[in-house]
Amino acid sequence: MTDSDSATYPKLPRNTVQRYGKPRGKYDCKTIHEIVNTTQVLHVSFPTSDPTDPFPAMIPMLGFMASFSSPDAPISEPLDLYLHGYISSRLMRLGKTSPTDEEEGLPLTVAATHLDGLVLALTPNHHSYNYRSAILHGYATPVEDADEKLWAMEKITNGVVDDRWANSRIPPTKTEMTSTQILRVRVVDASAKIRNGGPSDDRADMKNDELRAKTWIGVVPTWTAYGTPIESPENKVKKVPEHIAKFVKRENEVGEKTAVSAVKGE
């Protein structure tokens, strides 16, 4: 499937990607959802409940995009964002107590960012990063339905390591179910911004042979490395299980391949 077959988010003034030169904004669900679902840590921002506090709150959280009502919906379709974080945080309290006037929920801004490479140009001004970044806006409400909560917990756990849910002690106890809070974010708009390729320098610098003879230009690809699993002193399973070993191997391969492909502009 190509990105153009994907559903798209509305392009509003607040989520329109502004950039001179090469257009970098994307609004299709597939691109945006893939960035979110491959990012281990999301950054979630929201207005605080204290009107004298000028600073938005910001929390790193785990999240996963899926649809409870259409569990088989492909990533190119509209999906909800499910968030999990530290329970008694201000966010969860706000989600419970401060619906907006329209009772839509708590307005959240969510960022997911992959750094793919350091772009080293002739001049500091043209240094850049290769990256894939998504920003989503939506209204969050706590998930109250037990089936939906259990389903979201499984999605979020398997979003950390493939197939981890079935390879751990399930189902959660009653206490675990009540102490775990999950937010469902109804996404109202979103955008992605992608930069790839190599450095792009000014013509005057490119004609400067002396400069070019001494200044290396290119890209240092970057990705998230997953190291050899380190067992807990209490671990009783001799061999690292297949679901973990496979995950580590694949993430390292995909990470490197993605970063290297980005240099070629793929």
Added chain:
Amino acid sequence: MTDSDSATYPKLPRNTVQRYGKPRGKYDCKTIHEIVNTTQVLHVSFPTSDPTDPFPAMIPMLGFMASFSSPDAPISEPLDLYLHGYISSRLMRLGKTSPTDEEEGLPLTVAATHLDGLVLALTPNHHSYNYRSAILHGYATPVEDADEKLWAMEKITNGVVDDRWANSRIPPTKTEMTSTQILRVRVVDASAKIRNGGPSDDRADMKNDELRAKTWIGVVPTWTAYGTPIESPENKVKKVPEHIAKFVKRENEVGEKTAVSAVKGE
């Protein structure tokens, strides 16, 4: 120097780290500044100028903490945060046109997060991440002084790759100087949150021999990998220069070492 020799940020309700069990909050400058200055992408959040827009704006940016008035100040002393991002963004406009009533500048919340490992426990509920995360609140104003701007550009460039500034075409041209905008953030409070160690499971699960016999527990360490530098087709320098090769080698070593040490709770 230990963290306790460091200057500290004030502990206010909005930046006090809340967490049951083991205390994870840190308020010393050294811990917070080190997290920021080793993070390649910061997430910057701020209220939008549109009062009908409930969503805070969020932008991934580059930044570095240092002091222009005391350039030799150690990382354990109060420092300013210098930010660089896409110029004509809403942020830079806001920084120029919307000082708060007290003319202090634009209120920003800045997050810097390192993911150090995936903590795999017996039960999904006790799964966690090892991480180092910092949240800073401060007031941003554009840097107008040419000397300070040039100094900040050098700091930010060398924050991407050590010593890159002197190994590229400097000084910037007049056009580059005017087209580059740098924000100086006067930090008013900040906190860090650190999680390390292995999984910590409930007693009932730890006594469940059948569960323990089949459920691997431990940590998958993670860090940012820097790959083999890929030269641009226009590159004329045969060998990858020392400042890049050294940086790549060191970052990979430090990244892995930090993630592995975190598992031991160091």
